[in-house]
Amino acid sequence: xxxxxxxxxxxxxxxxxxxxxxxxxxxxxxxxxxxxxxxxxxxxxxxxxxxxxxxxxxxxxxxxxxxxxxxxxxxxxxxxxxxxxxxxxxxxxxxxxxxxxxxxxxxxxxxxxxxxxxxxxxxxxxxxxxxxxxxxxxxxxxxxxxxxxxxxxxxxxxxxxxxxxxxxxxxxxxxxxxxxxxxxxxxxxxxxxxxxxxxxxxxxxxxxxxxxxxxxxxxxxxxxxxxxxxxxxxxxxxxxxxxxxxxxxxxxxxxxxxxxxxxxxxxxxxxxxxxxxxxxxxxxxxxxxxxxxxxxxxxxxxxxxxxxxxxxxxxxxxxxxxxxxxxxxxxxxxxxxxxxxxxxxxxxxxxxxxxxxxxxxxxxxxxxxxxxxxxxxxxxxxxxxxxxxxxxxxxxxxxxxxxxxxxxxxxxxxxxxxxxxxxxxxxxxxxxxxxxxxxxxxxxxxxxxxxxxxxxxxxxxxxxxxxxxxxxxxxxxxxxxxxxxxxxxxxxxxxxxxxxxxxxxxxxxxxxxxxxxxxxxxxxxxxxxxxxxxxxxxxxxxxx
Amino acid sequence: xxxxxxxxxxxxxxxxxxxxxxxxxxxxxxxxxxxxxxxxxxxxxxxxxxxxxxxxxxxxxxxxxxxxxxxxxxxxxxxxxxxxxxxxxxxxxxxxxxxxxxxxxxxxxxxxxxxxxxxxxxxxxxxxxxxxxxxxxxxxxxxxxxxxxxxxxxxxxxxxxxxxxxxxxxxxxxxxxxxxxxxxxxxxxxxxxxxxxxxxxxxxxxxxxxxxxxxxxxxxxxxxxxxxxxxxxxxxxxxxxxxxxxxxxxxxxxxxxxxxxxxxxxxxxxxxxxxxxxxxxxxxxxxxxxxxxxxxxxxxxxxxxxxxxxxxxxxxxxxxxxxxxxxxxxxxxxxxxxxxxxxxxxxxxxxxxxxxxxxxxxxxx
Numbered sequence: 001x002x003x004x005x006x007x008x009x010x011x012x013x014x015x016x017x018x019x020x021x022x023x024x025x026x027x028x029x030x031x032x033x034x035x036x037x038x039x040x041x042x043x044x045x046x047x048x049x050x051x052x053x054x055x056x057x058x059x060x061x062x063x064x065x066x067x068x069x070x071x072x073x074x075x076x077x078x079x080x081x082x083x084x085x086x087x088x089x090x091x092x093x094x095x096x097x098x099x100x101x102x103x104x105x106x107x108x109x110x111x112x113x114x115x116x117x118x119x120x121x122x123x124x125x126x127x128x129x130x131x132x133x134x135x136x137x138x139x140x141x142x143x144x145x146x147x148x149x150x151x152x153x154x155x156x157x158x159x160x161x162x163x164x165x166x167x168x169x170x171x172x173x174x175x176x177x178x179x180x181x182x183x184x185x186x187x188x189x190x191x192x193x194x195x196x197x198x199x200x201x202x203x204x205x206x207x208x209x210x211x212x213x214x215x216x217x218x219x220x221x222x223x224x225x226x227x228x229x230x231x232x233x234x235x236x237x238x239x240x241x242x243x244x245x246x247x248x249x250x251x252x253x254x255x256x257x258x259x260x261x262x263x264x265x266x267x268x269x270x271x272x273x274x275x276x277x278x279x280x281x282x283x284x285x286x287x288x289x290x291x292x293x294x295x296x297x298x299x300x301x302x303x304x305x306x307x308x309x310x311x312x313x314x315x316x317x318x319x320x321x322x323x324x325x326x327x328x329x330x331x332x333x334x335x336x337x338x339x340x341x342x343x344x345x346x347x348x349x350x351x352x353x354x355x356x357x358x359x360x361x362x363x364x365x366x367x368x369x370x371x372x373x374x375x376x377x378x379x380x381x382x383x384x385x386x387x388x389x390x391x392x393x394x395x396x397x398x399x400x401x402x403x404x405x406x407x408x409x410x411x412x413x414x415x416x417x418x419x420x421x422x423x424x425x426x427x428x429x430x431x432x433x434x435x436x437x438x439x440x441x442x443x444x445x446x447x448x449x450x451x452x453x454x455x456x457x458x459x460x461x462x463x464x465x466x467x468x469x470x471x472x473x474x475x476x477x478x479x480x481x482x483x484x485x486x487x488x489x490x491x492x493x494x495x496x497x498x499x500x501x502x503x504x505x506x507x508x509x510x511x512x513x514x515x516x517x518x519x520x521x522x523x524x525x526x527x528x529x530x531x532x533x534x535x536x537x538x539x540x541x542x543x544x
Numbered sequence: 545x546x547x548x549x550x551x552x553x554x555x556x557x558x559x560x561x562x563x564x565x566x567x568x569x570x571x572x573x574x575x576x577x578x579x580x581x582x583x584x585x586x587x588x589x590x591x592x593x594x595x596x597x598x599x600x601x602x603x604x605x606x607x608x609x610x611x612x613x614x615x616x617x618x619x620x621x622x623x624x625x626x627x628x629x630x631x632x633x634x635x636x637x638x639x640x641x642x643x644x645x646x647x648x649x650x651x652x653x654x655x656x657x658x659x660x661x662x663x664x665x666x667x668x669x670x671x672x673x674x675x676x677x678x679x680x681x682x683x684x685x686x687x688x689x690x691x692x693x694x695x696x697x698x699x700x701x702x703x704x705x706x707x708x709x710x711x712x713x714x715x716x717x718x719x720x721x722x723x724x725x726x727x728x729x730x731x732x733x734x735x736x737x738x739x740x741x742x743x744x745x746x747x748x749x750x751x752x753x754x755x756x757x758x759x760x761x762x763x764x765x766x767x768x769x770x771x772x773x774x775x776x777x778x779x780x781x782x783x784x785x786x787x788x789x790x791x792x793x794x795x796x797x798x799x800x801x802x803x804x805x806x807x808x809x810x811x812x813x814x815x816x817x818x819x820x821x822x823x824x825x826x827x828x829x830x831x832x833x834x835x836x837x838x839x840x841x842x843x844x845x846x847x848x849x850x851x852x853x854x855x856x857x858x859x860x861x862x863x864x865x866x867x868x869x870x871x872x873x874x875x876x877x878x879x880x881x882x883x884x885x886x887x888x889x890x891x892x893x894x895x896x897x898x899x900x901x902x903x904x905x906x907x908x909x
Contacts, residue, residue, distance in 0.1 A: 056769055058765060058768065058769060061768075062764075062765055062768055082774075083768045083769050083771075084768065084771045084772070084773060084774025085771075085774060087769055087770055087771040087774070088771075090769075091769075092766075092769040094762060094765070094766050096762060098720075098759075099759050099762035099763050099766065100762065100763065100766035102709065102712075102713060102763070102767060103694065104692060104694050104716075107840075107841070108694075108840065108841075111840030111841070112770060112772075113770040113771055114838070114840065115837060115838055115839060115840055116770060116771035116772050116773075116774055116775060116837065117771050117774070117775075117776065118775055118776045118778070118835075118836035118837050118838050119838055120838060121838060121839070121840060121841070121842070124838070124840045160770065161769070161770060164770075164771070335730070338734055340730050340733070340734065360733060360734075361736065361738075364733075364734055364735070364736055367734075368734075369731075369734045371727065371730070371731045371734075373727070373755075375751060375754065375755050375758070376724075376727050376728045376731040376751055376755070377728075377731050377732065377735070377751065378751060379746055379747045379750035379751050389735070389737075389747070390735045390736060393735055393736030393737055393738070394736050419754060433735065434734070434735060437735075437736070
């Protein structure tokens with residue numbers, strides 16, 4: 001159905017810098033069958049998005065650049081056809097739900113593509129009827145797009161291309177900005193489309209643990225000129241450097257066939273290996289004074305409650321993971337901790353200072369806050385200038401960065417323009433730009449969004465290093481595996497209330513919807529990471 | 545069964561909404577005509593009696609329309625701006641126009657522009673001009689409340705459709721940019737950023753600009769992938785003829801204008817330019833017909849829409865006739881001495897007709 005022959009592509013920007021041009025795709029040949037759910041994985045910058053855009057002619061029509069080789073979709077070549085005509089065959093859905101809608105309401109959004117193709121109105125009505133029922137969004141038809149949740153919006157975006165009855169659905173990280181529930185909605189919908197309509201689905205994603213269970217085959221683009229791997233997921237996963245925790249566990253314990261989902265892995269886990277004394281990390285002694293103390297905090301935006309009676313204490317040298325669905329109040333709570341919002345009820349004390357009585361300048365000397373989107377911060381010409389800016393604003397000498405650039409792997413990039421860097425690198429520049437002021441409290445909002453496994457591991461190392469030197473870290477995150485690996489405590493917010501709070505092990509044992517893969521597999525309190533399981537087994541064997 | 549029942553329930557749920565739609569006017573063109581009828585006197589007369597009536601009529605319509613903003617209130621700044629402009633025209637006119645007999649005080653002649661007598665009449669004229677502008681603002685705010693800008697722009701003829709879509713998206717960017725700017729300001733404030741002067745703007749503006757550009761590119765890509773700008777040609781021949789006709793029409797228009805320029809008294813120039821304009825319109829229609837783009841749920845003319853369009857059309861025609869034949873009926877000037885404005889009761893009908901949508905919408909509710 002899809003055939004790529006020796007496809008090589010170079011973006012125009014990388015051609016005219018005087019350096020030898022680095023192709024984003026080099027000599028790629030592939031064949032993909034009809035009715036498959038194909039997952040596309042690989043590190044940032046490996047060419048996943050580029051490959052997807054070759055399939056409907058956005059490359060080279062929209063981007064320019066040098067293209068060679070041949071692409072064929074059901075025998076049609078996207079290059080003479082162009083993206084407009086190709087839209088009848090290939091439906092493409094993008095990452096950000098906001099940046100792909102054109103109309104104010106769901107129904108008009110769904111009609112847009114059909115209007116462009118001049119469909120008669122009766123047909124448009126029929127198709128909208130049909131697509132909304134496939135995707136389970138019939139009840140949203142008259143709603144305005146800006147009132148929908150992320151998962152709903154992304155399903156509308158899928159519907160908006162599906163109305164043309166394409167044979168191939170191409171999705172570029174469609175779930176990366178969604179909470180776990182929203183992501184599941186979208187993936188379930190895709191699964192349904194594949195099964196009932198025989199639609200071919202091609203999906204790029206970083207968080208393999210979310211998607212791998214749905215995939216029939218896996219295509220891995222290693223980047224840096226390495227050969228792409230295509231095959232059954234378990235075969236390809238064995239050859240990939242970074243894999244989901246469950247796969248790591250399966251490999252370490254020699255499970256065959258390699259399980260991809262928690263359900264598949266269950267049959268390898270017979271009787272639980274008795275882990276009630278599973279130690280875990282020592283909790284920092286609460287003998288020290290908490291640096292963050294929130295008591296009875298309530299807050300509402302224009303009468304809509306966002307936080308209700310929240311209590312929280314964070315001590316130096318610990319990492320607290322703040323979890324919960326989108327809109328549960330995580331960001332609102334973080335903004336209270338840095339003084340961007342002041343409590344309407346209750347108190348927030350940072351290092352003993354009541355945020356209602358202290359100016360923002362005094363607070364930020366103690367607290368560093370990195371917002372979700374690094375692009376909101378970056379404006380300077382170089383990475384070094386970005387850090388100097390913060391230092392100057394704090395009244396410190398410029399150029400004194402300590403070990404920060406080394407810790408974040410930014411030494412080679414100090415002289416580069418931040419916006420030219422990859423998502424993961426920009427995220428680290430944003431971290432450096434805020435944390436160069438050496439705050440005692442570090443607040444991170446969704447720090448792993450858009451990061452690949454390698455970048456995530458680097459971030460984890462950095463956080464653990466900061467914890468070691470006594471920083472208090474609060475991270476709002478959907479990434480349960482990150483929380484399992486580096487947090488000491490977890491707080492789950494629901495509709496602005498604290499639903500669960502405690503050590504990350506306790507919380508995950510009690511709330512499987514926010515638990516790591518390992519926890520969901522074993523369901524033993526205390527076992528949340530691969531290392532936990534291996535240590536437990538090792539100790540168990542020794543005891544025997 | 546379950547699905548059917550659900551569908552029925554949905555339909556029942558929706559039906560009152562639909563009914564309301566047919567009664568109260570909602571067609572973009574009907575409302576555009578209304579806005580034109582409302583803006584005409586605001587732009588052409590300075591008679592306070594008529595301005596007052598216009599203001600009341602527009603306010604009545606505005607109040608009768610349901611509020612669509614759902615608490616998002618992006619229009620607060622709009623009213624502030626309108627009010628500011630109004631209040632600004634009073635001192636501006638008073639200080640720069642030195643006519644009128646009721647001198648309030650005198651500024652020394654050595655001051656450039658503002659030097660001279662400041663009169664009550666000049667202030668009153670400023671007040672009335674500002675009021676006129678406020679009338680235009682109110683007319684368009686009402687239009688915006690009645691018809692979503694998105695629908696208004698999408699009602700453009702097929703040939704201009706792409707421009708309409710792009711303009712409607714640009715419009716939706718404005719509130720979005722406001723939100724982004726707030727996020728950026730917060731993010732920078734937390735880094736210790738404080739704005740002291742113009743030199744401190746880049747940390748706010750550069751991220752805003754780059755984010756907006758990236759957003760625009762992503763959107764453009766998504767639209768292209770959904771076939772935007774790829775409308776099929778229904779009648780390629782029609783389009784070709786349309787193009788040729790357009791060239792001919794433009795040439796005719798140019799020739800006519802030149803003729804008029806050189807021999808103003810000769811009616812041939814006027815005739816030629818009018819013919820050129822007519823042909824241009826025809827070319828536009830031809831080309832629009834050629835494009836096979838369709839419209840989902842193209843707004844149909846309801847009886848309410850027809851009534852509104854008829855009333856507004858009548859208003860506009862009558863007003864233009866009056867303006868052409870008896871301009872003095874509408875004229876008012878406070879100079880040389882502030883005087884009582886004349887009022888023609890017959891003209892009151894004009895403004896009464898303008899309130900028609902208020903009755904239509906109220907009945908619908």
